[in-house]
Amino acid sequence: MSGRFESEAGPTGRHAAGLFAAAAMHRDSNGNALHAPVLVLNASYEPINVCAARRALVLVLKGVAMTEEENGHFLHAARIAMRVPSVIRLLEYRRIPHQSRALSRKNILLRDRNTCQYCATVLPSGELTLDHVIPRSRGGSSTWENLVACCHPCNRRKGNQFPLEVGMKLMREPRAFNLHTSRHIMRLMGRSDDKWRKYLFY
Numbered sequence: 001m002s003g004r005f006e007s008e009a010g011p012t013g014r015h016a017a018g019l020f021a022a023a024a025m026h027r028d029s030n031g032n033a034l035h036a037p038v039l040v041l042n043a044s045y046e047p048i049n050v051c052a053a054r055r056a057l058v059l060v061l062k063g064v065a066m067t068e069e070e071n072g073h074f075l076h077a078a079r080i081a082m083r084v085p086s087v088i089r090l091l092e093y094r095r096i097p098h099q100s101r102a103l104s105r106k107n108i109l110l111r112d113r114n115t116c117q118y119c120a121t122v123l124p125s126g127e128l129t130l131d132h133v134i135p136r137s138r139g140g141s142s143t144w145e146n147l148v149a150c151c152h153p154c155n156r157r158k159g160n161q162f163p164l165e166v167g168m169k170l171m172r173e174p175r176a177f178n179l180h181t182s183r184h185i186m187r188l189m190g191r192s193d194d195k196w197r198k199y200l201f202y
């Protein structure tokens with residue numbers, strides 16, 4: 001797999017990276033309250049992203065967003081105490097492209113939840129490779145629909161064959177990373193958070 005795609009990460013690439021970083025922070029329960037993940041809603045209340053509390057506070061202070069839910073913590077700075085948000089909402093509606101072209105290794109692994117799409121093994125990013133479902137040598141292109149996360153043993157087994165030729169089957173049809181995928185990740189993160197739930201499950 002060449003590194004060509006890494007440089008193509010556009011706005012949604014950063015969006016996804018932000019989600020991923022926030023997801024990592026979520027696991028650190030002793031983390032600073034300023035690093036706690038905050039759900040970002042569009043002006044329409046549609047969930048669109050996750051950011052760190054620090055960033056959420058900046059958006060609120062700048063008047064770009066307002067706090068919808070608090071997380072129970074206070075930020076003490078100078079002579080003021082601010083309630084740290086758990087959910088914020090942008091005051092102006094922002095159009096979010098539903099289909100992104102930010103094709104990158106990181107985003108494909110994120111889309112596939114670091115799961116080999118042939119044998120369902122979950123692995124750290126460094127132990128996964130990208131597989132061209134239709135091999136490049138047989139005309140397969142480097143697209144969202146033709147690239148999947150794959151463990152090295154499956155990748156070796158498949159070689160330059162079509163999955164069916166070697167009796168392998170994809171867990172699901174690969175699709176582009178879009179708002180639907182992001183929302184799925186947000187739901188996984190917010191499943192146990194009552195303050196997020198009402199915006200994510202409807």
Ligand SMILES: [Zn+2]
Pocket residue numbers: 116117118119120121150151152153154155
């Ligand atoms: Zn595998």
